Amino acid sequence: MSEAGSSRESQRIRLVRAEALVLRRRDLGEADRILTLFTREAGKLRAVAKGVRRPQSRLAGHLDLFMRTNVLLARGRELDIVTQAQLVESFSGLRQDPWRVGWAGYLADLADRATAEEDPQPALYELLVDSFRLLATRDDPFPIVRRFEMRLLVLLGYQPELFVCPRCGKRLMPGKLAYVPDLGGVVCAGCLTEGPSEILLSVGAVKALRLLLADRWQELENRPLSPQLRGQIETTLQAALRAHLSGPLSSADVAAVLDRRQGNGNDGDCTSPLAGASG
Known part of the structure; x- marks a missing residue:
C-alpha cells in the first residue's frame, strides 16, 4: 500500500x-467537558x-445530558475528542420537572454501570432512547x-424466575411467596x-412482575x-440489580427524593426503597 493510502486508512480507523x-x-x-457517551455503534466511550x-x-x-446526538469522534489513546455534533433528539420534556431529570439520571447510571467501554449494546441503547422519550412525555415514571x-436484567442474562420455584422446581401457586436475590427467583410457600x-411478595406483585417480564408494562x-x-x-427489581451491579444504586436515592418533593405518589408511591438511607 502506498504511503498516501496508508495515511487515509489510518485516518479512517x-x-x-x-x-x-x-x-x-x-x-x-x-x-471543556469530559463526556460519557453511550453510542449505538461503538458502545460506551x-x-x-x-x-x-x-x-x-x-x-x-x-451535547447536554441525556441528549441524543450524532457525533464524529477523533480517537485518542485515553479520551476521544468530539469534532462534530448534531442534535437528533433533545427529550426536552425531561428538563421540565426535577423528578424527570432524577429518574433519567437513574436510568443513565444503570446503563453506565451495566456496560463496558467499547462494547456495543444496541438493544440496550434502543431501550434507553425509548425510556427517555417516555419519561419526557408520561406523568407516572413508575411503569x-x-x-x-x-428489560436490563433480561438483556444482561439475569431474567428473574417468576413461574417455577428455584428451590424445589415446582410451579408457583397463589399463596405466600418471596423473591430471593441469591436464587434469582420467587420461591414458593413450602420453600420459605x-x-x-x-422479599415477601403478594400475588398481585408477582403478576405485575410477570407483565413487566413480558414487556406488557402499559397494562x-x-x-x-x-x-x-x-x-x-x-424492592424486588432493585434487589435483583444489586445482585449483579456493584455498589448502591445511588441515583435512585436522588430520583426518589425529587419524586417525593414533587408530590408524585403517596407514602412512598413511585419512590425508591433506598430513599431512607439518603436522608
Whole structure:
C-alpha cells in the first residue's frame, strides 16, 4: 500500500461516526467537558468536548445530558475528542420537572454501570432512547422505570424466575411467596425460610412482575397500584440489580427524593426503597 493510502486508512480507523446518548458530563478546565457517551455503534466511550461551555461554541446545545446526538469522534489513546455534533433528539420534556431529570439520571447510571467501554449494546441503547422519550412525555415514571430495570436484567442474562420455584422446581401457586436475590427467583410457600434476604411478595406483585417480564408494562399504567404493591415490585427489581451491579444504586436515592418533593405518589408511591438511607 502506498504511503498516501496508508495515511487515509489510518485516518479512517481513527475517526468514529456514531449516534450517542450523553450519560454523564464533567467540567474540565475553563471551557471543556469530559463526556460519557453511550453510542449505538461503538458502545460506551469517553470523550472531550473542547470549548463546549463557551456560548459561541458550535458544539453547545448538542451535547447536554441525556441528549441524543450524532457525533464524529477523533480517537485518542485515553479520551476521544468530539469534532462534530448534531442534535437528533433533545427529550426536552425531561428538563421540565426535577423528578424527570432524577429518574433519567437513574436510568443513565444503570446503563453506565451495566456496560463496558467499547462494547456495543444496541438493544440496550434502543431501550434507553425509548425510556427517555417516555419519561419526557408520561406523568407516572413508575411503569417506565420498572420496565427499564426488568428489560436490563433480561438483556444482561439475569431474567428473574417468576413461574417455577428455584428451590424445589415446582410451579408457583397463589399463596405466600418471596423473591430471593441469591436464587434469582420467587420461591414458593413450602420453600420459605423467613431469612433476611427474602422479599415477601403478594400475588398481585408477582403478576405485575410477570407483565413487566413480558414487556406488557402499559397494562400497569391502567391499573391502580397501591403504594405497598409498588414498593414490593421496586424492592424486588432493585434487589435483583444489586445482585449483579456493584455498589448502591445511588441515583435512585436522588430520583426518589425529587419524586417525593414533587408530590408524585403517596407514602412512598413511585419512590425508591433506598430513599431512607439518603436522608
